[in-house]
Amino acid sequence: MLTHLSSIHLKKQIQQAENTPYAEQVRIGVLALQGAFLEHCLALYAAGAKPVEIRNSADLENLHGLCLPGGESTVMAKLLVQNNMLEALRSRIQNGMPVFATCAGLILLSRELPGFESQPRLGCLDTAVCRNAFGRQKESFAEDMDITVPKISMDEADTHCRFPAVFIRAPQVVRAGENVRILAQKDGKILAVQQDTITATAFHPELTENTLFHTWLFERAKLYKKQIS
Numbered sequence: 001m002l003t004h005l006s007s008i009h010l011k012k013q014i015q016q017a018e019n020t021p022y023a024e025q026v027r028i029g030v031l032a033l034q035g036a037f038l039e040h041c042l043a044l045y046a047a048g049a050k051p052v053e054i055r056n057s058a059d060l061e062n063l064h065g066l067c068l069p070g071g072e073s074t075v076m077a078k079l080l081v082q083n084n085m086l087e088a089l090r091s092r093i094q095n096g097m098p099v100f101a102t103c104a105g106l107i108l109l110s111r112e113l114p115g116f117e118s119q120p121r122l123g124c125l126d127t128a129v130c131r132n133a134f135g136r137q138k139e140s141f142a143e144d145m146d147i148t149v150p151k152i153s154m155d156e157a158d159t160h161c162r163f164p165a166v167f168i169r170a171p172q173v174v175r176a177g178e179n180v181r182i183l184a185q186k187d188g189k190i191l192a193v194q195q196d197t198i199t200a201t202a203f204h205p206e207l208t209e210n211t212l213f214h215t216w217l218f219e220r221a222k223l224y225k226k227q228i229s
């Protein structure tokens with residue numbers, strides 16, 4: 001997988017993003033407390049963005065978008081509480097800052113977590129999410145799936161494509177509220193959703209070369225930056 005890691009193309013993208021003057025930068029934060037944040041940073045660079053790693057509430061200043069990685073949601077939740085970041089993140093997301101979340105990130109965003117009610121979370125996404133719906137680490141798998149990548153603006157169409165979906169102790173959405181759109185499902189399991197400025201997948205686009213979701217986040221972050229400036 002991660003073949004784009006060593007590509008000349010990615011190195012150029014990183015250089016370009018690094019050299020963008022500060023005033024023109026769209027700042028996309030990647031929560032870097034635990035988990036697969038580095039892979040998201042690389043995917044964001046590959047999409048043309050300049051990611052910044054987020055570890056405390058001071059890092060949240062001047063953000064235009066946020067990526068919540070996969071990993072271990074219980075550990076991330078604990079560290080978010082310890083670092084006083086839960087409320088600050090929640091209010092930014094509720095104020096319209098675009099978010100793309102994968103796996104543990106989807107769990108952190110979900111309003112309901114059946115069986116794990118006391119697990120701290122952001123709760124901004126009107127869903128119920130079942131953790132570890134596909135079994136243990138050794139039951140991880142990859143499979144091409146039909147998915148919808150949401151449009152950026154009103155005058156565009158959604159993108160429909162086959163997507164290389166990687167599942168690692170993946171969760172499943174078991175309830176999607178009326179404002180939550182289903183972007184991908186398999187055997188009746190909901191695996192990707194969108195609620196306005198939030199997009200979340202149970203699988204891991206950051207472990208593939210397909211940067212459609214990261215491009216979505218970058219474009220939405222550009223719009224958000226315009227809105228708030």
Ligand code: GLN
Nearest residue numbers: 070071072073103104169
């Ligand atoms: N099962 C993990 C959790 O509950 C999520 C797995 C992942 O992010 N790959 O946090």
